[in-house]
Amino acid sequence: MVINSHTPVMMKQAIEALNVRNKLDYIDATFGGGGYSEEILKKADCNLLSIDKDPKVKNYAHKLKIKYKKRFKFINSDFENLESILKKNNKTSVSGGIVADLGVSSFQLDDSNRGFSFNKDGPLDMRMSGEGITAKELIYSLDEKELAKILWEYGDEEKSRSIARVIVKERSREEINTTFKLVKLIKRVKKGYKRKKHPATKSFQALRIATNKELVSLKKLLMISEKILLPGSRLVVVTFHSVEDRIVKLFFKDISGKTENLNRHLPQVIKDKKVKFKFINKKPLLPSIDEVESNKRARSAKLRVVERMAI
Ligand SMILES: C[S@@+](CC[C@H](N)C(=O)[O-])C[C@H]1O[C@@H](n2cnc3c(N)ncnc32)[C@H](O)[C@@H]1O
Numbered sequence: 001m002v003i004n005s006h007t008p009v010m011m012k013q014a015i016e017a018l019n020v021r022n023k024l025d026y027i028d029a030t031f032g033g034g035g036y037s038e039e040i041l042k043k044a045d046c047n048l049l050s051i052d053k054d055p056k057v058k059n060y061a062h063k064l065k066i067k068y069k070k071r072f073k074f075i076n077s078d079f080e081n082l083e084s085i086l087k088k089n090n091k092t093s094v095s096g097g098i099v100a101d102l103g104v105s106s107f108q109l110d111d112s113n114r115g116f117s118f119n120k121d122g123p124l125d126m127r128m129s130g131e132g133i134t135a136k137e138l139i140y141s142l143d144e145k146e147l148a149k150i151l152w153e154y155g156d157e158e159k160s161r162s163i164a165r166v167i168v169k170e171r172s173r174e175e176i177n178t179t180f181k182l183v184k185l186i187k188r189v190k191k192g193y194k195r196k197k198h199p200a201t202k203s204f205q206a207l208r209i210a211t212n213k214e215l216v217s218l219k220k221l222l223m224i225s226e227k228i229l230l231p232g233s234r235l236v237v238v239t240f241h242s243v244e245d246r247i248v249k250l251f252f253k254d255i256s257g258k259t260e261n262l263n264r265h266l267p268q269v270i271k272d273k274k275v276k277f278k279f280i281n282k283k284p285l286l287p288s289i290d291e292v293e294s295n296k297r298a299r300s301a302k303l304r305v306v307e308r309m310a311i
Contacts, residue, residue, distance in 0.1 A: 005033070005106065006033035006035065006105045007035075007106065007294075007295050007297070008032070008033070008035030008036055008039075008101065009101065009240075009297055010101075010238055010291070010301050011036055013287075013303055014036060014099055014101065014238055015036065015043060015099075017234065017236045017280060018040065018234055018236050019096075019097065020040050020096065021096060023046065024044075024046050024047070024096030024097075024233075025048075025096050026046055026047065026094070026096040026097055026098070027048075027097070027098040028049075028050040028051070028099055029050075029079035029098060029099065030051070030079065030099075031051060031052035031057055031061060031074060032060075032101065032107070033057070033060050033105060033107060034060040034063070034064050037050045037061075037064060041067075041068045041071060041072060047072075048071060048072050049073045049074075049075065049085070049089065050064075050073070051074075051079050051082070052074075052076065053077060053079070053129040053212075054108065054128045054129060055076050055130060056107070057076075057107070058076060078129065079100065079217060079221045080220035080221060080224075082228075083224050086228065093228045093230050094225075094228050094230065095232075095233055096233055096234075097233045097234035097236065098221075098225050098233075099235075099237075099238075100221060100237045102214075102218065102237065102238060102240060102244055103241075104116055104128070104208065106297065108128065113125075114126070114127075115135060115178075116208060117204075118179060118183050118198055118200035118201070119198070121179055122178065122179050123136070123177065123178060123179075124176065124182060126207060126211045127211060132211075135210075136176065138207065138211050139167060139207070140176075144164045144165055144167075145164075147167060147168065148160045148163075148164035150206050151164060151203055151206045151207075152206075153206075153243070154205065154209040154215070155202035155204075155206030156243070157203055157206060159189050159190055163186055163189050163190075163203055170185055182203075186199055186200045187199050209244075215244065215247060218247055222237075222247070222251045226276070226277070229308040230308060231310035231311075232310065234305055234306065234308070235277075235307075235308075236304075236305045237304050237305075238301055238303045239301070239302050245302050245304075248304050249304065252277070252304055252306050255275070255276060255277040255306065256277045256278055256279055256306060257275035258279070274311060275309075275311075276308060276309055277306040277309060278307055280306065284304050285302070285305075286301070286302060286303075287299075287301050
Protein backbone atom coordinates (compact mmCIF):
# COMPACT_ATOMS: atom_id res chain seq x y z
CA MET A 1 0.00 0.00 0.00
CA VAL A 2 1.24 3.50 -0.79
CA ILE A 3 0.26 6.48 1.31
CA ASN A 4 0.39 9.91 -0.14
CA SER A 5 2.01 12.11 2.42
CA HIS A 6 5.37 12.86 3.89
CA THR A 7 5.52 15.30 6.81
CA PRO A 8 8.88 17.04 6.55
CA VAL A 9 10.91 16.95 9.75
CA MET A 10 12.27 20.18 11.32
CA MET A 11 11.25 22.10 8.20
CA LYS A 12 10.84 25.51 9.80
CA GLN A 13 14.19 25.33 11.57
CA ALA A 14 15.96 23.98 8.49
CA ILE A 15 14.69 26.71 6.16
CA GLU A 16 15.44 29.40 8.73
CA ALA A 17 18.95 27.98 9.14
CA LEU A 18 19.42 28.10 5.37
CA ASN A 19 18.85 31.88 5.44
CA VAL A 20 16.96 32.04 2.13
CA ARG A 21 17.45 35.35 0.31
CA ASN A 22 16.36 36.92 -3.01
CA LYS A 23 18.36 36.36 -6.21
CA LEU A 24 20.58 33.63 -4.73
CA ASP A 25 20.94 29.98 -5.80
CA TYR A 26 19.98 27.14 -3.48
CA ILE A 27 20.26 23.34 -3.62
CA ASP A 28 17.82 20.94 -1.97
CA ALA A 29 19.85 17.73 -2.14
CA THR A 30 16.99 15.50 -0.92
CA PHE A 31 13.76 16.61 -2.62
CA GLY A 32 11.50 13.80 -1.26
CA GLY A 33 7.92 15.11 -1.34
CA GLY A 34 9.17 18.64 -1.99
CA GLY A 35 8.18 20.09 1.39
CA TYR A 36 11.53 21.80 1.98
CA SER A 37 11.80 22.81 -1.68
CA GLU A 38 8.44 24.56 -1.73
CA GLU A 39 9.21 26.35 1.53
CA ILE A 40 12.49 27.66 0.07
CA LEU A 41 10.74 28.89 -3.07
CA LYS A 42 8.06 30.61 -0.99
CA LYS A 43 10.55 32.27 1.32
CA ALA A 44 12.28 34.49 -1.25
CA ASP A 45 12.65 35.19 -4.95
CA CYS A 46 15.54 32.73 -5.25
CA ASN A 47 16.49 29.92 -7.63
CA LEU A 48 16.33 26.31 -6.51
CA LEU A 49 17.83 23.15 -7.93
CA SER A 50 16.50 20.04 -6.22
CA ILE A 51 17.90 16.54 -6.41
CA ASP A 52 16.58 13.11 -5.48
CA LYS A 53 17.85 9.69 -6.50
CA ASP A 54 14.33 8.23 -6.30
CA PRO A 55 12.66 8.52 -9.73
CA LYS A 56 9.25 8.13 -8.06
CA VAL A 57 9.33 11.71 -6.72
CA LYS A 58 9.20 13.19 -10.23
CA ASN A 59 5.45 13.81 -9.97
CA TYR A 60 5.88 16.04 -6.95
CA ALA A 61 8.69 17.89 -8.68
CA HIS A 62 6.48 18.40 -11.72
CA LYS A 63 3.89 20.19 -9.60
CA LEU A 64 6.50 22.63 -8.29
CA LYS A 65 7.84 23.17 -11.81
CA ILE A 66 4.41 24.27 -13.00
CA LYS A 67 4.07 26.68 -10.09
CA TYR A 68 7.56 28.15 -9.90
CA LYS A 69 8.69 27.76 -13.54
CA LYS A 70 12.22 29.05 -14.21
CA ARG A 71 13.04 29.45 -10.54
CA PHE A 72 12.88 25.68 -10.00
CA LYS A 73 14.63 22.70 -11.54
CA PHE A 74 14.59 19.03 -10.51
CA ILE A 75 17.32 16.50 -11.26
CA ASN A 76 16.83 12.77 -10.67
CA SER A 77 20.27 11.75 -9.47
CA ASP A 78 22.40 10.94 -6.46
CA PHE A 79 23.54 14.06 -4.61
CA GLU A 80 27.08 12.72 -4.73
CA ASN A 81 26.99 13.92 -8.38
CA LEU A 82 26.30 17.51 -7.36
CA GLU A 83 29.45 18.89 -8.93
CA SER A 84 28.75 17.40 -12.36
CA ILE A 85 25.06 18.33 -12.08
CA LEU A 86 26.08 21.96 -11.53
CA LYS A 87 28.52 21.82 -14.43
CA LYS A 88 25.78 20.58 -16.74
CA ASN A 89 23.76 23.59 -15.60
CA ASN A 90 26.67 25.93 -16.37
CA LYS A 91 27.49 26.60 -12.73
CA THR A 92 30.53 25.90 -10.59
CA SER A 93 29.43 27.37 -7.26
CA VAL A 94 26.39 27.94 -5.04
CA SER A 95 25.65 31.44 -3.75
CA GLY A 96 22.80 30.80 -1.26
CA GLY A 97 23.15 27.39 0.36
CA ILE A 98 22.63 23.65 0.35
CA VAL A 99 20.19 21.69 2.47
CA ALA A 100 20.08 17.90 2.92
CA ASP A 101 17.33 16.16 4.89
CA LEU A 102 18.84 12.69 4.93
CA GLY A 103 17.39 9.19 5.01
CA VAL A 104 14.11 7.87 3.68
CA SER A 105 10.77 9.57 3.20
CA SER A 106 7.38 8.29 4.36
CA PHE A 107 6.54 7.63 0.70
CA GLN A 108 9.39 5.15 0.61
CA LEU A 109 8.80 3.67 4.07
CA ASP A 110 5.07 3.24 3.60
CA ASP A 111 5.29 1.58 0.20
CA SER A 112 5.48 -2.13 1.04
CA ASN A 113 6.79 -2.91 -2.46
CA ARG A 114 10.03 -1.09 -1.69
CA GLY A 115 11.00 -3.19 1.30
CA PHE A 116 12.19 -0.41 3.61
CA SER A 117 9.86 -1.17 6.51
CA PHE A 118 9.96 -4.01 9.02
CA ASN A 119 6.27 -3.30 9.67
CA LYS A 120 5.14 -4.13 6.14
CA ASP A 121 5.64 -7.35 4.24
CA GLY A 122 7.21 -6.91 0.85
CA PRO A 123 10.22 -7.77 -1.30
CA LEU A 124 13.56 -7.25 0.43
CA ASP A 125 14.59 -4.43 -1.91
CA MET A 126 15.43 -1.15 -0.06
CA ARG A 127 16.85 0.65 -3.13
CA MET A 128 16.05 4.35 -3.20
CA SER A 129 17.02 4.70 -6.85
CA GLY A 130 15.49 1.40 -7.94
CA GLU A 131 18.90 0.53 -9.42
CA GLY A 132 21.86 -1.57 -8.30
CA ILE A 133 21.80 -4.54 -5.93
CA THR A 134 18.87 -5.09 -3.61
CA ALA A 135 19.08 -5.71 0.15
CA LYS A 136 18.35 -9.37 -0.54
CA GLU A 137 21.21 -9.61 -3.05
CA LEU A 138 23.46 -7.83 -0.57
CA ILE A 139 22.62 -10.34 2.17
CA TYR A 140 23.40 -13.22 -0.16
CA SER A 141 26.66 -11.70 -1.38
CA LEU A 142 28.27 -11.29 2.06
CA ASP A 143 29.87 -13.82 4.37
CA GLU A 144 28.92 -13.98 8.04
CA LYS A 145 31.72 -11.68 9.21
CA GLU A 146 30.99 -9.02 6.60
CA LEU A 147 27.29 -9.10 7.38
CA ALA A 148 27.93 -8.76 11.12
CA LYS A 149 30.25 -5.81 10.44
CA ILE A 150 27.52 -3.98 8.52
CA LEU A 151 24.91 -4.62 11.23
CA TRP A 152 27.30 -3.39 13.88
CA GLU A 153 28.86 -0.40 12.11
CA TYR A 154 25.77 0.99 10.37
CA GLY A 155 23.14 -0.06 12.90
CA ASP A 156 24.92 -0.28 16.27
CA GLU A 157 23.17 -3.65 16.52
CA GLU A 158 24.57 -5.30 19.65
CA LYS A 159 23.42 -8.73 18.45
CA SER A 160 25.10 -8.24 15.07
CA ARG A 161 27.11 -11.47 15.21
CA SER A 162 24.21 -13.69 16.27
CA ILE A 163 21.88 -12.15 13.67
CA ALA A 164 24.49 -12.60 10.94
CA ARG A 165 25.00 -16.21 12.02
CA VAL A 166 21.28 -17.00 11.83
CA ILE A 167 20.89 -15.26 8.46
CA VAL A 168 23.82 -17.12 6.91
CA LYS A 169 22.63 -20.45 8.35
CA GLU A 170 19.05 -20.03 7.18
CA ARG A 171 19.56 -18.33 3.81
CA SER A 172 20.38 -21.60 2.02
CA ARG A 173 17.44 -23.42 3.61
CA GLU A 174 14.74 -20.92 2.76
CA GLU A 175 15.13 -17.92 0.50
CA ILE A 176 15.14 -14.69 2.54
CA ASN A 177 13.34 -12.64 -0.08
CA THR A 178 10.82 -10.67 1.98
CA THR A 179 10.97 -8.18 4.83
CA PHE A 180 8.89 -10.41 7.12
CA LYS A 181 11.14 -13.44 6.57
CA LEU A 182 14.09 -11.31 7.67
CA VAL A 183 12.15 -9.90 10.63
CA LYS A 184 11.31 -13.47 11.73
CA LEU A 185 15.00 -14.40 11.84
CA ILE A 186 15.97 -11.23 13.72
CA LYS A 187 13.18 -11.82 16.25
CA ARG A 188 14.50 -15.33 16.81
CA VAL A 189 17.80 -13.82 18.00
CA LYS A 190 16.24 -10.91 19.90
CA LYS A 191 13.23 -12.72 21.36
CA GLY A 192 13.91 -11.61 24.95
CA TYR A 193 14.14 -7.95 24.00
CA LYS A 194 11.53 -5.78 25.61
CA ARG A 195 12.64 -2.39 24.38
CA LYS A 196 10.71 0.52 22.97
CA LYS A 197 12.16 -0.04 19.51
CA HIS A 198 11.12 -2.87 17.19
CA PRO A 199 13.82 -5.60 17.33
CA ALA A 200 14.54 -5.20 13.61
CA THR A 201 15.00 -1.39 13.67
CA LYS A 202 18.79 -1.44 13.79
CA SER A 203 19.30 -4.24 11.28
CA PHE A 204 16.94 -2.62 8.77
CA GLN A 205 18.73 0.72 9.17
CA ALA A 206 22.11 -0.94 8.64
CA LEU A 207 21.00 -2.87 5.54
CA ARG A 208 19.35 0.22 4.04
CA ILE A 209 22.52 2.28 4.55
CA ALA A 210 24.65 -0.45 2.97
CA THR A 211 22.28 -1.11 0.05
CA ASN A 212 22.18 2.59 -0.87
CA LYS A 213 25.83 3.30 0.03
CA GLU A 214 24.45 6.22 2.02
CA LEU A 215 27.59 7.12 3.94
CA VAL A 216 29.75 7.22 0.82
CA SER A 217 27.29 9.64 -0.82
CA LEU A 218 27.05 11.77 2.32
CA LYS A 219 30.83 12.16 2.60
CA LYS A 220 31.03 13.12 -1.08
CA LEU A 221 28.25 15.67 -0.69
CA LEU A 222 30.01 17.28 2.27
CA MET A 223 33.32 17.49 0.43
CA ILE A 224 31.72 18.97 -2.68
CA SER A 225 29.79 21.49 -0.55
CA GLU A 226 33.00 22.69 1.09
CA LYS A 227 34.40 23.36 -2.39
CA ILE A 228 31.46 25.04 -4.08
CA LEU A 229 29.74 27.17 -1.43
CA LEU A 230 30.41 30.89 -1.79
CA PRO A 231 31.02 33.31 1.12
CA GLY A 232 27.84 33.97 3.12
CA SER A 233 26.16 30.75 1.97
CA ARG A 234 25.11 27.97 4.32
CA LEU A 235 25.16 24.20 4.58
CA VAL A 236 22.28 22.67 6.55
CA VAL A 237 22.09 18.93 7.25
CA VAL A 238 19.35 17.03 9.07
CA THR A 239 20.42 13.55 10.22
CA PHE A 240 18.38 10.69 11.67
CA HIS A 241 20.88 8.40 13.38
CA SER A 242 24.19 8.60 15.18
CA VAL A 243 26.23 7.04 12.36
CA GLU A 244 25.46 9.79 9.83
CA ASP A 245 25.31 12.54 12.46
CA ARG A 246 28.85 11.72 13.58
CA ILE A 247 30.11 12.12 10.01
CA VAL A 248 28.46 15.54 9.70
CA LYS A 249 29.59 16.65 13.16
CA LEU A 250 33.24 15.73 12.56
CA PHE A 251 33.25 17.26 9.09
CA PHE A 252 31.76 20.53 10.32
CA LYS A 253 34.30 20.66 13.15
CA ASP A 254 37.09 20.08 10.68
CA ILE A 255 36.09 22.80 8.21
CA SER A 256 35.46 25.25 11.07
CA GLY A 257 38.89 24.67 12.60
CA LYS A 258 37.44 22.99 15.67
CA THR A 259 38.92 19.54 15.14
CA GLU A 260 39.81 17.95 18.44
CA ASN A 261 43.21 16.47 19.28
CA LEU A 262 45.17 18.73 16.96
CA ASN A 263 48.57 18.70 18.58
CA ARG A 264 52.00 20.05 17.97
CA HIS A 265 53.14 16.81 16.33
CA LEU A 266 50.83 17.33 13.37
CA PRO A 267 52.43 18.62 10.17
CA GLN A 268 52.38 22.39 9.77
CA VAL A 269 50.19 22.13 6.68
CA ILE A 270 47.29 20.70 8.71
CA LYS A 271 47.70 23.19 11.55
CA ASP A 272 47.71 26.07 9.10
CA LYS A 273 44.71 24.80 7.13
CA LYS A 274 42.51 27.80 6.27
CA VAL A 275 39.31 27.87 8.26
CA LYS A 276 36.58 28.68 5.76
CA PHE A 277 33.40 27.95 7.71
CA LYS A 278 31.84 29.00 11.01
CA PHE A 279 29.21 27.33 13.16
CA ILE A 280 25.83 29.03 13.30
CA ASN A 281 24.72 26.88 16.26
CA LYS A 282 27.27 25.35 18.59
CA LYS A 283 24.99 22.45 19.44
CA PRO A 284 22.73 20.64 16.96
CA LEU A 285 19.13 21.87 16.84
CA LEU A 286 16.53 19.28 17.86
CA PRO A 287 12.83 18.97 17.02
CA SER A 288 10.34 20.36 19.54
CA ILE A 289 8.49 18.00 21.88
CA ASP A 290 5.30 18.82 19.96
CA GLU A 291 6.88 17.81 16.67
CA VAL A 292 8.18 14.52 18.11
CA GLU A 293 4.73 13.78 19.54
CA SER A 294 2.98 14.42 16.24
CA ASN A 295 5.61 12.87 13.95
CA LYS A 296 7.48 9.77 15.14
CA ARG A 297 10.08 10.14 12.38
CA ALA A 298 11.29 13.37 14.03
CA ARG A 299 12.35 11.72 17.27
CA SER A 300 15.99 11.12 16.32
CA ALA A 301 16.49 14.17 14.07
CA LYS A 302 19.42 16.55 14.54
CA LEU A 303 20.03 19.67 12.52
CA ARG A 304 23.53 21.06 12.02
CA VAL A 305 24.47 24.23 10.13
CA VAL A 306 27.65 26.02 9.08
CA GLU A 307 28.27 29.19 7.06
CA ARG A 308 30.99 29.85 4.53
CA MET A 309 33.03 32.83 5.64
CA ALA A 310 34.45 35.56 3.43
CA ILE A 311 38.16 34.75 3.36
C1 LIG B 1 13.72 12.52 4.37
S1 LIG B 1 13.38 12.55 2.67
C2 LIG B 1 13.40 14.26 2.27
C3 LIG B 1 12.09 14.93 2.49
C4 LIG B 1 12.03 16.36 2.00
N1 LIG B 1 12.89 17.23 2.77
C5 LIG B 1 10.61 16.91 2.02
O1 LIG B 1 10.40 18.00 2.54
O2 LIG B 1 9.70 16.23 1.50
C6 LIG B 1 14.89 12.02 1.98
C7 LIG B 1 14.92 11.93 0.47
O3 LIG B 1 16.29 11.95 0.09
C8 LIG B 1 16.50 11.06 -0.96
N2 LIG B 1 17.91 10.67 -0.90
C9 LIG B 1 18.53 9.98 0.08
N3 LIG B 1 19.83 9.83 -0.22
C10 LIG B 1 20.03 10.43 -1.41
C11 LIG B 1 21.17 10.63 -2.23
N4 LIG B 1 22.36 10.11 -1.92
N5 LIG B 1 21.02 11.34 -3.38
C12 LIG B 1 19.82 11.85 -3.72
N6 LIG B 1 18.70 11.68 -2.99
C13 LIG B 1 18.80 11.00 -1.84
C14 LIG B 1 15.54 9.94 -0.71
O4 LIG B 1 15.24 9.27 -1.91
C15 LIG B 1 14.34 10.67 -0.11
O5 LIG B 1 13.40 10.97 -1.09
